[in-house]
Structure formats: structure tokens, C-alpha cells
Amino acid sequence: MAEGTDLQAPPGPATARLGRLQRLPLRRLIQIVLAILIIGFVVLGTYKTLTLPPDERYDPSTWKAFVISGVAQGGIYALIALGYTLVYGVLRMINFAHGEVFMMGCFASFFFADAYANSGLLNRHPFYALAIIFAIAMLTSCLIAMLLERVAYRPLRNSPRLVPLITAIGASLFLQNTAFGFFGPQTQAYPVPDVLGGDRTWTILGITMQRIQVVVIVTAILAVIGLTLFISRTRTGRSIRAVAEDREIASLMGIDVDRTIMITFALGGLLAGIAGVQFGLTFGQVSPYIGFTPGIAAFTASVLGGIGSIGGAALGGLLLGLLQAVGPPLLFTGFNIPAPFQLQDVITFSVLVLVLIFRPGGILGSGEAEKV
């Protein structure tokens, strides 16, 4: 705190070092105290939960269910997180409205799903119906993302960094209330085909899972593999990487930067559309407000894994899904906190804050080195 003395000191390497010595302790101290508090809380909470009297304890099968639902939730987060990561990698910008892109995809597919459910097609030919539903969601989200880029972000391409962020917040509010005006405020039931219904299970490698969870996990894995191949193998993927590396040089090399950025948004939109259908099928509901919380959680996931890295987004999504599913009962039950799942968002945001404080590059990111 005492750098007032630096004022008169002549500049030079010695004072720089001295300045750092004087400055660091406070920040370090805050970090260390924070780290000790949190580790203490986690260890104590876990210990207390696991040593509860047997009749109050969760049995192992409950824990297993928590883990599986966490993985499935993580798959959805991973797909949304990829959209954040792609855009961040290319534009260094947090596309705050991405959660609404996801919501729009979910909504658009809902109307088709609803119509198919009413006509019976959803249960007669679930595979074809789902294929169309996925396609609609992907198309809608993709279009919205591209429109967003063209109308809201492109005019601000070279502004100070906060300007696009504020625009994105505005866009988020605008899209959410557009959905509110278009489709109405009420929460509607998203139809789920019988073959994927709640109590139907598949057993894979000795683990019994709900079918919908299997579908979510498999589509998420396929999407991540597909995106990785697209980015690493195709010509367009290469230009995305080039633009992420250096936009001006890329444009000098003959890459159409505007087009590449548009494609990046489109890719993010496609993945958000998939996530939208997965969300609808998993939770069985849709409303104009479903975009916000998964959006923030997915952003957290991408930061956790290392923003700008595809593998990081996938890993971060998975980890965050697990933390959200297992964290509240594991940490809070032992302290006798009622309704631990109410505090799910506290875990999400604490993870976000902690990652940014202790390892801003995320798990897989090493500083600025790795992008897309």
C-alpha cells in the first residue's frame, strides 16, 4: 500500500523491483487467506457430509446419480461453452448474448417438437423427428448468431473492449425480451419422445443411465470431435485459426476476415442450437428466461477450461457440470444448510471468481499461448 514513496524515486530496475516487493504482499495475502478459507471450507464440508449419521447420509446410488446427471449437464455446458470460446478466440470478446442464442434455438425447435408430438410423429418416428428438431434449432441459433454479429458487433470491431461487451449485454436483454414478446412469458412443456422418457434407461459398461443422458453425452462428444476436425483439418478452420492468431496479418494473407468471423459466430450458433434441444429434452421445459443461467455457467466453464481452447471448453463444461451436481450436497449438507441446490449458482460463480484469481488462463490454457 505504501507506494507513495515511489513518487520521488528515480526510475530504474531497482525501484521496479522494490515497487513489486512492496506491492505484492497485500494481493498475495488476500489470495493466500482466500485459498486457506476455501480449502478449509471444502475439506470441512466434505468431511462433515461424509460422516453424517447413516440415516441422514446419501447412499452410494444417489451419489452415482448425481455424478451421471452432472456429466450430462456438463455436456450441454460444453456445447454452449464452445461458442464462447470460439468467439473469444477470434475477437477477444465475451459474447454475452450467446445464452440467448441458445434459448432461441431451444424455442424454435420447441414449436416443431410440439407439432410432431400432437400429430404423433414424435413417437412413431422419433429418430426422424429428432433429426428435424435438431436441424431447426441449429439453423435458428446459427442465423441469430450471424445476425447478431452483423448488426451489433461488426460496427464495433475496433472499439475499446468494453464497448462490444456493453452492446452484448444490450443484445442479450433485447433477444430475451424479443422472445418474451414473440412467444409469450409462460414456461411451456418441451415434449420428449417416449423412447427417451424419464424412466427409460440404457446400461452402458455396467452403468445404468437415463436414455436422454446418453443422448446428450454422445451428441456432445460427437460435436466436440466434429468441431475439432473442422478447425484443424479444413481450409475454413485454418483461416479461423489464422484470424485468431492475428487479424491484420490474416487479412494481408488474403483471408476474408469478415467472412471468417461470421463463420465463427455461425459455428457457435450451430453448437448452441444442439445444446438448446438437449436442454429442452433434459429438463422438459422452455421459456424466454432459460438462456441466462446456462449462458453464465457455460461462460464459467469456458474460463475454467481455458478460454480460447476447444478442449478446454469441453473439459470445463464437464467439470462444471460435475461441480454443480455434486458440489451442493457434498459441501453444504454437512453444515445443515437447508435446500443445498438453491446455492448451485453460488458454486458456479465462486468457481469463476477463483479460476480468474488463481489461474486466469484456465486449466488447459497457458496464458495467451493457446487460442482455438
Added chain:
Amino acid sequence: MIRRIPRVVRAGLVAGIVSVYLCLVGVVGSLVTDVVGRITVGRVVLSIPAILAGLVVARPRVVSGELRRSSVWAGVSSGAIVGLTTGALLAVFIGVVNLLGIETIRNVFIAVKPDLMSLLTFGHAGVVGSVLRIVAEVALGAVGGAIGATPDRIRVPTVIAATVVISLGLLRRIVHPALAQLGLRDDWLFSVVTLGLTWFGAVAVFVVAFVTTFAWRANSAAIVARTHRTPATERGVRLIVLAAIGGGLIALPFLVGSIFSQILGTVGIYVLLGLGLNIVVGYAGLLDLGYVAFFAVGAYTTAVLTGGSRVTTTGYAPPSFSLHLSFFVAIPIVVVVAALVGLLIGAPVLRLRGDYLAIVTLGFGEIARVLFSSDWLKGAFGGTQGMTAIPAAPIGNLNFRDTQHFYFLVLAFCLIALYISWRLADSRVGRAWNAMREDEQVAEAVGVSTVRYKLLAFAMGGAIGSLGGALFAVQVGALNNASFMLLVSITALAVVILGGMGSIPGVIVGALVLIGIPGVFSEFEQYRLLLYGAVLMAIMILRPQGLIPNIRRSQELEEEDVAQDKWAEAVTSDEHAASAASPLGEGAG
């Protein structure tokens, strides 16, 4: 591809898309208050895109370095083409709805009702309706083109007079009681049946507004020159203006009645929030999206300290910790608590910058809301049910519950906050914040302790924001978690952004526009958030320095603009042409 389409058609297409959007989102169909005669707000809103597009197309513009004006006839004809394109798009929309049937469309877009369709087609079925709509849009576009092509001295008064007429048409519930109090009749002005303006009234108001604006614009230069003749008169004028503002502020609640006073109270609360956030965002350059945390801390601390009850399933119960302090004794404690929370939030995020800081603070805001409404802390803050029976703020016999009295309480707090903000701006602290905002490393190099000043910004901003929360608790008398959504943070941010970051008058204007106008024109309440979103986008794209920019801040942005322009010139020149037509979309939404 898009660039090959003529500019006029492109403007018409944008206007058409905006018009269809307005229909689908519900603005056109659901706003059924009559403005003039039988013309509803929805109709007025629907006519705006075509008029605006015609106006923009016909306005003088710079083509390769030379200002090109269009004659009125050229304006009318290009406006008509704009209208034709807009009308064609709307006709396609009408056709699609007729083809699929209203009921089918309505399963998806709930705003598509028979009322909306008959409004669009003037009550005629089939092709006739579509043709009528096209004709109407052509007329609107032509009117817009005519207005656009006329010289400034006619165009500006016309636009202002039209705005005055439309506004007045929506304000009967405020104007009528005021005129009645003065013993004036207004049945020539407002129709007793529709509650909007009569045609005679509308024309009269238009003429008066037009003549006044015209005369003022013609003579304003002379008037201003006369008053600025010497420093002494200038000082005199300033005193008179200040006295007038002061008198106006005191007389205001009695002039406008209690509905309006309540709106003013809310505006005041957002002025406080805006001033606090302005310190954090505008002065220190730390984008805080979790500002609602301080609002919540202020409100809940006040509730607990002054003896509010928490709501339980069986009735009311005192919270686990409760005092029965007077509001004015509690306020200093609230401020200290909020400042401490500011330090608590600021400390872990010292290293973060820009957008990361924004997201993390957003997280803190959400954590605050979740904690205040959780079952875990139910004993202290009432959980999701919240708290109620929060006592008023009494001085002697005055309890400030009445909206007109509450206004004065808010006014007093606002004046204090304004004074603090104003004094801080150019103080040593304020200059340190400026330095930090412009370049953190340079600031540190010249001896500004960024740690200390960041924490100070969070604490100061938090303290002022908590005053808003405390007043909110007193105003409403009950709290629950619905009052502390992210939306509060975003609204406060929008207030700061609209006025201009770092600008104190900007905060006041921002709060008046974003809180006051939706409050007064309550018809639009449903679409307030849509409007906020559009405003945030439009301001950032069209005028990032805000309506009343802070001078230093706008210089910064200009420097960036210069650098940006250089870059943009280097890339391509036709990119600008492509983006020229797009801003219209946000403005009209």
C-alpha cells in the same frame, strides 16, 4: 451482394423488417390507447419505420466529399419507393398469415391476433387489405421523404411538433387533473370518449409547437448572444437559472400530482445508483455488472436495522437480528456496511480488468441475491418471501411515506450524492481514478496506488448505491428477491451509458429518460426492457460517448476514433457504405 441493392430499396427493406418485427413482438397490436382521434399508439409506432426510413434517405448527405441535397419532389419520390418496399414486405407478411391462418401462426407468435391483422389491412380481407397497406406505407414513406428533403429550419420544428402532439396524446391522466386544478376546460383538447387528443386539439397543439420552435430557432442565436455579452450578465443569468431550477425542483411534486411524484422518487433512486456506478465505471473505469449487490445490501441492512419483519408462512416474524433504529440513525451504519462490502468485493478482483472484471462482479451480484433469498439465511432475511413492514423515515410529524414527501427525501439524498460526485471528479482522488482508467501501468508508474484507489472506488460507489437501496426499502416498505435481479445492475449501467460515462448531468438525464419516460408513458411498460436492450446497443454503436459526454472521456474516445479511422481507411472504403443503412434497425426497435 447486399451492396448492389439500391440504397433506397435497402432502407425500405430495413424499415419493412422492423415493421414486421414490431408487429410480431406485440408493440403494434397490444398498444391500443388512442393518441389522436381513433389512431392508437400501435398505429403510430407502426408508421414510424417507413417515415424514418424515408426521412433518412431524403436527407442531405455527403457523396464523395460534396454535400448533396435532394429537392422536395426527389425526396417525396425516393420516400415513396422506400414506402413501397416497406409496404411490399408487410404485404408478404399479411399474405403469409392469411395463407397459414391466424390460429396456426398464433401457436407460435402470440401477438398475431385478428385485431392486429385488421389494423394492418384497415379491416379489409384478402388482396384489398394488402394493397391498402402498401398504399399507406407509400404515403408514409413519401411524408418522411418530404420532411427529410425540407431545409433544417422547417424539418426540425416539424419533427419536434409531431413528437409533442404524440406525447401529449398519451398524457391525459397527468394533464387533465393539472388543468382541472387551474379551473381550465380541456374538452376541446382531449376527447372524452377516447381519452386521446381530438383532431382539433392535435392540429392546434401542432401549430403552437411548430410556431414556437420555429420562432425560437430563428431567434435563439440572438437571445444567446445577448445574454452572453459580459461575464457579469452571464453570472446573473446563471444565478437566475439556478434559482429557477431550485424553485422548480421544490414545486415539482405539487404541480404534477402523486402518480408523477412516485415516478420522480424512482428516478431519484436510479440517480443515486447511477451516481454510485458512475464513480466505479465512469471515474475509475471498472465495469461493475454486480452493482445490484450494493442496492440489496442497502435495502436489507436498512430493513434489519429499522425493524422490518420477515414474512413467514404463518404471518410476520422478527428476523433473528433486529434493531429499531430511526432511518436517519441507520443510514450511516448502512453506508459503512456497504463500503465494507465494496472492499470485500473489490479485494479479490484487484488483478482483473475489463470484461473479466465485468463477469466476475456480475457473479458477485448474483451471489448476493441468491444468499439474501436462500433458505439458509431465511432467519435473517426472510428467504424468498422477503421482508415487509419496513418502517418509514420519520422526522417529527413527517414520515415521508406519501409519494410527494418521499420525493423530498430522495431529492436531499441526491443532492448530497451529486455534491460528493462533483467534488470527487477533479479532486486528487478523482484525478488518480482518471489516470488509472486511462492506463493502469502508467498510473502506477507515476505513483498512483492502484490497489488503494480501486478499493476506494468500490467502497465509494457501493456506499452511494446503498443509499438508493435504503430509500427503496423505505419507499416500497417490503423486499423480496425479485427486486434484486441482474436487471437492476443493467438498468443502472444503461443510465450511466446513455448519459455518458463519467458525466454527472448525464446520469440525471439517463435516469430521467430510462426511468422517467417509461414511467410517464405507462403504455410502454411491457416493452421497457426491450427498449433498454435496444438503447444500450444503439448508444454503443451510434454515440458511445453518451448524450451529455464527459469532456475528458470523449477526448479519449475521439483519439481512439482517429486511430480507428486510419485503420478503417487502410482496409476498404466500401465497408462504410454497407454499414450505413444498418443503424436504423436498432433506433426504431
